[in-house]
Amino acid sequence: MAMVERFGVAGGTSMAVTLGAGDRLTIRDAEGLQPAGLVVLEGDLGPLPERLLTGATAPGSSVTLEAPTASTVVISAPGADMAPDEQAPPTDLVVEIARHGANARPLPPPLGRVKAELHIDAATASAYKVSAGDYIQVIDVDGKQCSDFLAFDAARLDDGEEIGIDATTTTTLLGAAYPGPGLLSKFFDGRMRPLVEVVRDTVGRHDTFALACTAKYYEDMGYPGHPSCSDNFNGALAPYGIAPRKGWPAINLFFNTAMGSDNRLSSDEPWSRPGDYVLFRAMTDLVCASSACPDDIDPSNAWMPTDIHVRIYDKAQEFSKGNAHRMTPDAIPRLTRTSGFHDRTSVLTRNLVDYRGFWTPDCYAGNGPIDEYWAARERCVVMDLSALRKFEVIGPDAEALLQKAQTRNLAKLAVGQVVYTAFCYEHGGMIDDGTIFRLGLQNFRVVCGDDYLGVWLRQLAEQHELKAWVKSSTDQLGNLAVQGPLSRTVLEQVIWTPPVQASITELKWFRFTIGRIGGPQGPAVVVSRTGYTGELGFEIWCHPKDGVAVWDAIWAAGKPHGLAPLGLSALDMLRVEAGLVFAGYDFDDQTDPFEAGIGFTVADKAEDYVGKTALARRRANPLRKLVGLEITGNEAIGHGDCLHIGRAQIGVVTSAARSPLLGRTIALARVDALYADLGRTVEIGKLDGQQKRIAARVVRFPHYDPEKTRVRA
Incomplete structure (x- = not known):
C-alpha cells in the first residue's frame, strides 16, 4: 500500500x-x-x-x-x-x-542550516554533544514512535558529576506535567537550573512520569532478552563515563501517558504523526542521548517501532516559538502565530500565552490584571483578539446555508448588522457560539472561536447541495477590541467614515461601519459595536499588515483618556461579571443554548435547521439551567467545582472570578432545573466534593449591569 x-x-x-x-x-x-x-x-x-x-x-x-x-x-x-x-x-x-513501491518517505525539510544530524534506527539509542545555545530537533520520522531524551551538564560530567534533567524538579517548579513553548518552557536539573528550553512542539503529549523501558519490564511480561531503551542508553552513554542504570528516568517524547483521577498511570498509542517533532534549545553545554524505543509488545509505539532522526542547528539561527494546532486530527498543523499587533503588545509584556493558536497577552507588565480591569470599567482599554476565527460565507446560497447552520433568523438581519448566535449539532449540543456580520445580500462573515466550525459548515453545504463557499479569513483579519465608557470618545478621533456609512457617533449596538484610520487615505477598517466586557465598546477589524498603524493611532488618541492595554486575565473577570459565556467552560457539545444561558438566541423561525427538533424538545423539558452564584467567604472557586445539596451533586461551576467591583467571588454554574430558583442555598464541594464545602447562593446574572444599560449606551 x-x-x-x-x-x-x-x-x-x-x-x-x-x-x-x-x-x-x-x-x-x-x-x-x-x-x-x-x-x-x-x-x-x-x-x-x-x-x-x-x-x-x-x-x-x-x-x-x-x-x-x-x-x-x-x-x-x-x-x-x-x-x-x-x-x-x-x-x-x-x-x-x-509514494510508489519502494520509494522511501523523505525526511521533513530542515528548519534551517543543519550543523549536525544523526539517524537513530528503530530499537537503538545514540548519544551526542550539543553546545550552549544550539537547537536540538527530535523528529518522529514515520509517526507514533516514542523517543526517550536525556541531557546532562557537560561541564559537570568533565568533573565526574552526573547532573541531568530532573522531571520531579521540573514538574514542581512549573506546576505542570511537562514544559511547552512559552513562559513555562524549561526542563530543570536537581539544582533547579535549566538545561534545555522547549522552543517548538508539534505533538504536545509526552511522558515524564515513568522510566524509559527497562529489561525488567520485558522480563516481567514474559520477554526475557528483549532490547530496552535503558540498556541502549547504558551502551550509548558509556563513552562519556556515565554509570549504567537499571532504568533511566528519561523524558519520553511522544509517549501518550497520563495520571488519572483514580491514581492510575495509563498509556496508549502516541499522538505524533509522520514528521512531528520537538525543538529544544540547549541552555548550557550538554551531553544528550536519544532513543528509538524498541517496545513492540504494547501500544506505546503503535506495536511497530520505527526510526527517530535528530538535527542540531547553530545558536546563531532564530526559530519562532509555538505549538502545533490542527482543526481536525488529520488536518495540516499550524504553529502558534503572532497577530498584526504583536510588535506593539510584545514590548509591553512577556506574559504571552498560546490562546487558540496565537500568542496573546495574559496581562501586561506595567499594569497587571486588576489595573487593566478597572481601566475597562472606568476608562478605556485596547485588547488583541485576533485569535478569533473568521469565515467568509459567500455564494447564492450563503443565507440558506447559515439559516440551516445556526439558531437565529437571518432573514431579519440587515446589511450592516451583526447578530450573536449558536451553532448546534442535531442533538442540540453546541458546536460554538459566534457573531454573524451581513456584508451584502448573500455575503456574510462568521466570527467564532473554533476552526472546526468552518469544516462543519462546508460539510453542511455539501450535504444539502448548496452553492456556498466558506473561506477562512482569520489570517487576513486582525481584531483589536476597544472597550470601556470612553471608547467612543477615543475612536471618534481616529475613525474616518464616508458619508454613506455610519460614523462612530451614529453606530448602534450590534451594527458595523466601514471606514479608515485618520482619513480617506488611511488603512481600511471595519468597526463593529460589539465586545466581550459588558461595557460600551467596539471592535476594529483590519488587515494584519496595518496592525501597527491601527494600534498606534488608537494608542495616541487614547492616552489622554487613560487608555490601557487589556490581557486575558482581566478579560475573564469582566466577562464573568457580565454573564458572557465561554466555550469549553460554560457550554460544550453536551450543552444546549438554554442550558448555556443563551436561550434568547434560539429563534422561532419557519426554516428547518440543524438541531431544531432537539431544541424544541429541550426547551419544553429543561433539565439544567445556567445560574449566577454569590460565594460566601474568599476561598478560590474554579471551573469544574461540583455543586451539592446534602450529599447529592446537583450541578457544576462553569466559570468563576473574584469581582473587584462587587468585592466578592462570583460564579456561573449549571444546575439541575429543580434547584435553579433565586435565593437557593447550595454548597460548592472542594477536595473530593464531600470533605470540604463552601456556601453559595443562587442569584440573578449578569452580576454586573443586568439590564445591559452600559453596553447599550
Missing part, C-alpha cells in the same frame, strides 16, 4: 516538494475558489493541465499527477491581501503524495 503524505500550502505562499518515479501528487482545494500554481524545477510531470485549479472551484476540488521520473516541483496558492470589507482571502491548498 502506498504511503500518503500530507502537506499544506498556506494561502499566499508556495512550497517545494520532491517526487520519486511513479509517485502520485494530488493538489486539493479544501475550501474552494483558491487557484493553484505548479512549476517543475527538475524532472518531468508529463503534460500539465492548462489550468490546474482555476479559482472557480468547488470545495474539495483536486487534480492528480503522476511523476514518470524523479522530480522537484514548486506548488503555490496565490492570492493578494484581503481588505477588511472584502471577502476573497487566499486560502490553503492540501498537497498529498502517494
